[in-house]
Structure formats: structure tokens, C-alpha cells
Amino acid sequence: MKRFYSRREPHWAPWCRFRHHQVPADIEQWLRDRGSLTARLKSASPGDFRVNLLRQGWARPLDSERRLLGMRRGGIAVLREVELLCGGVPWVFARTLIPARSLQGPARRLAMLGERPLGEVLFADPSMRRGVTQMACLLPRHALFVSATVHLRQVEAIWGRRTLFHLAGKPLLVNELFLPDIPASPS
Template identity: 65%
Template sequence: MKQINYNRSGQELRWAEWQQLRFYRVPADIEGWLRDTGSLTARLKSVCKESFRVRLLRQEWGRPLYSEQRLLGMNMGEIAIVREVELICDGTPWVFARTLIPARSLRGPARRLSMLGEKPLGEVLFADPRMTRGTTEMARLSKQHRLYDVATKGQAWKRNEIWGRRTLFHLAGHPLLVNEIFLPEAIGNS
């Protein structure tokens, strides 16, 4: 089982709830995206001029990072499906998304989440009346973070920092964690 090291320094990103970010300078073009509580899939579809699609980059069993494990209420050694995708608007990646679904969450109606392929997770979650949205945290990613490298791989541009959020969802009482890293060259043009 392969684990990607998402931070070269051995420390994880500093995730914080919105109220804790008041001392950071969050760019105006990203703030609305970070704070939005609706379906990101629906919002992207509404701003894409021609097309929206999901590109599956990888989906495999893996071990969450410590902070992810804690947020998901997982025990040490438990595994999860790790799904990484790009959300593409008019041919350009706008968002890198990393979802973690603990093995114990893949029961009942949540089992279908392991077979999404290139179907948008947001469509499934926001269409299900059993879905509840929990904590959302934000983070600033810099070039020193491995997650920055993974999210921006193949992009022609490189900024000193990008922003992301992660949200804990529950589907029929089972937790899953969705990380969304916003690629500002695209988002800033919306």
C-alpha cells in the first residue's frame, strides 16, 4: 500500500476554521469559493461556459494523514479509499480534490462511493437527503508542501501559494473527508 508524503518537512498543513483565518490575507478572488457551503460541482457547472467534467487521477486504498484520521474518527492503522481528481471547466483544471472514505464508511448506501469513476462526488452527496455537512477548514498551501505539488502537477503557472478547504461530510451517518484545492489562475478568472 503506497502512501504519498504530502509535506516534505514531515508536518502537515495548518488547517483552520474560517474564524481562525482572520489574520491571514485571503485573496478576494478565492474567499467566496472557500466560504461557499453549497455544492462545488453545481457552482462550477454554473460558471463553466461550455463544459464541466471530472478527471480521475487516482483511486486506491491508503492510510490518511494524522489530521485526516483524527477528523474522520479513525483508529491508527485503519485504511480508506483515497480518490484524487481534477474538476475541469472548459478544458482547464480549476480544482484538485482529494477524498478519503474510511473502509468502515463503505456500508449500505455509501458503498456506491467506491465506484464513482469520473462521476462528480458532489452530485451524489448533495442529491442524497441522508447527507450532512460537518466541519469545514481552510489552509494556505505553499511550494514547500507536497500537496501543493500534487495539486499543481502539470500546470504551466506556479504561484507562491494556493488555497484549499476540507469538509467533513456524513452520508447515512458514515464519515468521508473532501479536500478541495483551488487553482487560482482558473478560479480568479470566474
């Protein structure tokens, strides 16, 4: 069966679907790491780490995001887009989607993070479960590429990953796109 992929979305796939030579060596460990990206960025940063909140509010997820979150067509989620800056330079663009049905109990606080790092909240919560992680190479024709690079110099492609997390049994999706100024990933 032939699958159709929207020109506005990249082809997301699990790590095992990529051949070693397909992924740039300088970004591979960033993509494969299963710990807190926030903690890893802080340890790799030569300067201050901070979160720059770009946008937060109710939105409709992209089709592949909606399916991964198990949402119905037309469903809404809290959308949070941020830049993770190290030494004042954006290293990562992150896009988080939290379905309306997930904003109950302890997950309610996620809708009010402001410029607090999501990773600090997720990885400190004993109820957090990490689900599937997918990778993709994003190109200028993809909607997420445009959102991530709108304030950057011309870029041909960026790599990213997205992970389905569960907090107190409720799903949320975190997209992390690695921007051109991020240093080669430490081993």
C-alpha cells in the same frame, strides 16, 4: 501548549480563525460557499465541466485527515484524487477519503464513482450531513500542494478547504484545492 504541525501538512483552521485580509479576495467566496462546489463550477464555467480521475485506491490518510475522520493509526481508506475541469482547464484538485468502515449501505457506491462528480451524489442524498469545514493556505512543502500542482506551471501557494461529510451517518472527508486558473469567485 505548543502544537506541532507537520511540514508536510498545512495548518487547517475554521474560517473564523482567518482575518479578512489573509485570504485573497478572488478566492474568498469559493472557500466560504456551503453549497455544492460541482453545481457552482458548472454555473461559472464557460465551457464543459468534467471530472478527470487521477487516482483511486486504498491508502493511508495523512495524520490530520485520520484524526478528523476518527480513524486509528494505520487505518486505511479509499482515496480518490480528481481534477475538476471547466472548459478543459483544471480549476480544482479534489481529494476524497472514505474510511473502510464507511463503505457500507448507501455509501458503498462512492467507491465506484469513476469520473462522476462526488458533489452530485452527496448533495442529492437526503441522509447527507455537512460537518466541520476548515481552510488552509498550501505551500510547496505540503504534500497536498505537490499532488494538486504536479501538472501545473510553477505556483507559489494555493488555497483550499476540507469538509467532513456524513452519508447515512458514515464519515468521509473532501479536500478541495483551488488552482490558479479558477476565476475570481462570483459574489
